[in-house]
Amino acid sequence: MEIEARDLGFRYATDGFRLAVPRLAVPAGSTAAVVGSSGSGKTTLLHLIAGILVPDTGSLRLGDFSLPGPGEAARRSFRIARIGLVFQDFRLIDYLTVEENIRLPFRIHPALDWTEAVAARLAGLVESLGLAARRCARPGELSHGERQRVAIGRALLTAPRLVLADEPTGNLDAAARDRVLNLLFEETRRIGATLVVVTHDEDLSAAFDQVVDFQNLQPGPA
Amino acid sequence: MLRLFPLVRAYLRFHWGKTVILAICLATALYVPLAAHGLVRLLQQEMTQRAEATPLVIGAQGSRFDLVLHALYFRTEAPGQVRQAERFALEETGRGAVYPLHVRHRARGFPVVGTTLEYFAFRGLGVEAGTAPLRLGDAVIGWEVARSLELRPGDRLPTDPTTVFELGGAYPLDLRITGILERARSPDDRAVFVDLRTAWVIDGIGHGHDDLEAADAAEGLIARDDRHRVAGAALTMATRITSENIAAFHFHGDPADFPLTAVVVAPTDARERALLLGRYLDGDGAYQALRPPEVIGELLGLVVRLKRFFDLHHLFLLGVTVLFIGLVMLLSLRLRAGEIRTMVLLGCARGTIFRLTAAELVLLLAVSAVVAVSAATLTAFVAKTWIQTLVG
Numbered sequence: 001m002e003i004e005a006r007d008l009g010f011r012y013a014t015d016g017f018r019l020a021v022p023r024l025a026v027p028a029g030s031t032a033a034v035v036g037s038s039g040s041g042k043t044t045l046l047h048l049i050a051g052i053l054v055p056d057t058g059s060l061r062l063g064d065f066s067l068p069g070p071g072e073a074a075r076r077s078f079r080i081a082r083i084g085l086v087f088q089d090f091r092l093i094d095y096l097t098v099e100e101n102i103r104l105p106f107r108i109h110p111a112l113d114w115t116e117a118v119a120a121r122l123a124g125l126v127e128s129l130g131l132a133a134r135r136c137a138r139p140g141e142l143s144h145g146e147r148q149r150v151a152i153g154r155a156l157l158t159a160p161r162l163v164l165a166d167e168p169t170g171n172l173d174a175a176a177r178d179r180v181l182n183l184l185f186e187e188t189r190r191i192g193a194t195l196v197v198v199t200h201d202e203d204l205s206a207a208f209d210q211v212v213d214f215q216n217l218q219p220g221p222a
Numbered sequence: 223m224l225r226l227f228p229l230v231r232a233y234l235r236f237h238w239g240k241t242v243i244l245a246i247c248l249a250t251a252l253y254v255p256l257a258a259h260g261l262v263r264l265l266q267q268e269m270t271q272r273a274e275a276t277p278l279v280i281g282a283q284g285s286r287f288d289l290v291l292h293a294l295y296f297r298t299e300a301p302g303q304v305r306q307a308e309r310f311a312l313e314e315t316g317r318g319a320v321y322p323l324h325v326r327h328r329a330r331g332f333p334v335v336g337t338t339l340e341y342f343a344f345r346g347l348g349v350e351a352g353t354a355p356l357r358l359g360d361a362v363i364g365w366e367v368a369r370s371l372e373l374r375p376g377d378r379l380p381t382d383p384t385t386v387f388e389l390g391g392a393y394p395l396d397l398r399i400t401g402i403l404e405r406a407r408s409p410d411d412r413a414v415f416v417d418l419r420t421a422w423v424i425d426g427i428g429h430g431h432d433d434l435e436a437a438d439a440a441e442g443l444i445a446r447d448d449r450h451r452v453a454g455a456a457l458t459m460a461t462r463i464t465s466e467n468i469a470a471f472h473f474h475g476d477p478a479d480f481p482l483t484a485v486v487v488a489p490t491d492a493r494e495r496a497l498l499l500g501r502y503l504d505g506d507g508a509y510q511a512l513r514p515p516e517v518i519g520e521l522l523g524l525v526v527r528l529k530r531f532f533d534l535h536h537l538f539l540l541g542v543t544v545l546f547i548g549l550v551m552l553l554s555l556r557l558r559a560g561e562i563r564t565m566v567l568l569g570c571a572r573g574t575i576f577r578l579t580a581a582e583l584v585l586l587l588a589v590s591a592v593v594a595v596s597a598a599t600l601t602a603f604v605a606k607t608w609i610q611t612l613v614g
Contacts, residue, residue, distance in 0.1 A: 052567060073571065080569025091564040095236030100228065107229050108570040108578075114225075138236075154568075 001063040001082065001161035001194050002028040003049060009057035010048055019044045021058070026210060028063070028161075031185065031195040035202050036214025042198040043088070045212075046164050049196065050083055051075035063161060080109045084155030084193070086165035086184075090147045092139040092154075098146075099126065099135045102153040112158060125153045129183065145176050149183065156187050163188050165197045169204070181207060226574070230581045240554075241586065244547055248590035249597070251543035255536035256598035261605055262529050266522050268609050272408060273518035275345075278498060280304065280312065280511050281484040289510070290517040293484040295409045296325045296333040300483035307478035308509060309485050317498050318489035319344065322482045324421040328382045329397060332367045335413045336421025342403075344488065347410055351375055352401030355417050358471055359463030361397040366411035368402040375399055378462075379414065381424050395424050396462040407607065419473070422480055423463070428473035430463065487511075551583060 008021040019041040026032045034042045047053040048060060051067055054075075060067040065078050079085075092101050102122060106112045126135050129149040139147055148168065155163055165184060169177040181197075181204065188195040197208070205211045234241045272294050281289040284301020292300045309322045321344055324336030339354055341347075352375030355362050363373060373379060379397045397416065405411060422428045463471060473480075489495035502511035555562070562575055 050567075076569040076571060085568065087564075087567070091560070091567065093561055093564065095233050096229070097232075100232060104565075105568055107225055108565050108568065108574055110225070 002026065003032075003060075003062055003162070003194065003196070005049075005058065005060045007058035008045075008048065008055050008060055010044060010053060010055050012044075017041070017044075019048075021045060024212060026194055026196060028194055029192055030209040031188070031207075032197070032210040032212060033205050033208040034196060034198045034212040034214065035200065035205060038200060040214040042200075042214060043166055046166050046196065046198050049162075050085060050164055051079050077109070077111050080105050081111055081158060082161050084158060084160035084163040086151050086155045086163070086168050088167040088170055090139075090151040092147055092150055094139050097136050097138055098131050098142070098150050098153075101139065101150050102126070102157050104154060105158055118157070121159065122157055125157060125187075128187070129153050144171065145179075148172070148180055152180070152183060152187065156191065159191050160193055162194045162196070165195070167198055167200070169199060169201065177201075177204075226578050226581050227585075229578060230585055233582060234585065240550070244550060244586055245590045245593065247543050248547060248587060249593040251536075251540045252591060252594035253597050254539070255533060256594055257601045258529065258532060258536070260598050260602040261609070262525060264602055264606055264609050265525065269518050269522060270515065273514035276486055276514045277318075277489055277495060278487040278511055279484055279514055280308070280487060280502065280509055283508060283510050286510070286512055286517050287521055289484060290512055290514050292325065293323060293486055294514060294518075296335055296413055297409070300325070302508075303481040303483065304485055304509060305478065306480040306482055309482060310478065312485060312487060312498075315498070315501075317494035318487050321486040321488070322418060323484045323486060324418055324425075324481065325483050326481075327384065327421070327424045329361075329379050329414045330371055330382065332364075332370075333413050334361075334381055334397075334421065334424065335415050336418045337415060338418065341415070341486075344486070345406065345408070345410055347406055348404040349401045350404040352399070355400055355415060355420070357398075357400075357463070358417065358420055358423065358468055359395065359398055360400045360420070361414050361416045362401040362403060363399055363415070364403050364411040364413045365405040367414055373399055373402075375401055380461075393426075393461045395420070398463070418480075418482075420463075422473060423471065425481070427475060427480060428471055430467050430471035547583070547586075551579065555579065 003024065003026040005021055005024040008024065009019065011018040017039075024045075034045060036042050044053065048055055048067075049062065054068045062078075062082075065082070067075070070078075093104065096104065099122065100107075102125065103114075106114050106118065126132055129152065131146065131149055131153065134142060134146060137146075139150070142150065152165075152168070155165070163184070168184065169180050172180060184195060184197065185207070197204075273290070276294055279290055279293040281293065281300055281304055282302025288298045288301050291298045304322075306322070309320055312320045319340065321341045322337060323341075325333050327334040342349075342354060349362065350365070352362070361379060363371075363379070367373065371379070377399045379399055381394045381397065383394045397414065397420070403410065403415075416424075419428060487498060489498055499511050499513070502509055565575060566572070
């Protein structure tokens, strides 16, 4: 899914923080890293792309879906069906097992149908994420890395066209960080999705097709 | 909604402590009025049934409730005595079957009911083992008495002493159990049935003692002349009726004056019943005739009025419980803000969150209702036998 934004502007009413993105273009199937210091607005940009926040000005196009445009319900349906979200703090549900956490989008949105193909995809994901032995464990029983993988599994189960990951390698050592990134690259490549990763670690830039640097907000090749 | 069910179930299972507490609160709030309603209905049913099976009760003037409860359940003292002459008079009218009752004594806590053999046929009581009381001093016991006291035909059952500190009073009588009644699920299960004459022996009206004419009876005699014998405390009184001493038992006084505590009458038809009731319409008379269904209906009316008060109380309790559950759910939603935020971020509608919470409440309510209804049913089942035995 291609991302194209022009003159994107958003301002928080609470603290007055203002985000301005003159231009952003991420080709379909590519990978992009959004880098910048803390508080620079990386997560806000991710939320704008996901349709969680609505831009005050400018336009944002995700494939054939434009923002702002349709109402809240349409944005929700689009988000849950077409976008996979990996949150910085994983946001797993503590009373659900690994399998049920990954399956959560299918439980909470009527537009997603649970089919045998999806069930098979779930089994494959659990296997490829190395969670087969932990499928019945709850988040409280998992290590940091395992929780990270569950969050990635949840983002990928709907076979989204766009995966947005917010600091997925935060608090990880170098080896774990590389494993998580490789996993994200492999899985998104497998389903042909576009991957946008927010990170404050500029060393990771080389791994991505494109880097959006919040220092100058001028996207360019890595 | 169905797709949300596994989430609801997982949440309630994971937070099982909270779930159990809420379910107990709700189940209790539902169980108490349900059980009370069931018990009152059962009580009404059983009391009405026994009352309707007892067309008329004749007894001394006094509390109507006491008289009916006495004649039907053997539980309260009769308001006074009925002379046996009244029984004879009733029999002579030929307006119905007459069943005299004499309930003044107890044996190991169970009421000793003096009556005639016809009473068993009237109540449909069959003998499960042994025979009906045929001889003076014989007793046939109810199913519950036999079970509680582990008695069998041939065993002995002493009546409870009524005048422990009065040496001249009536002595306890050692009853010979000749039979055990089939289970009737009625107060008859908890009664010891004897012949009327045996009841009078326990009263002290009839007794057996040493032959005062015998040569060796001198030490029991205080005085004698040609016509009278005056016995003293040294005279041996029989406390057990046997084949050897039964002939020595005798009654003093006119049988027409012998006491009864109530008389049950089954009139042959409505006309005879009206005539019998008319016989006691004079309020100045010594006796009264009562229709148990009316008296029991009046008594149950009081129970129902009392129940209405408790129903209001239960309604209030249920309201408070629902408010409490609402508060817990509200606080729970606050605690679950992170979880709800995650669902919304993923694309979940607010309506789905509402349905999720509602489904939890519905499931909790359903589980509590099942528990409450099951417990109330179990209570009614357990209480049924108890109520039947007490008042059925």
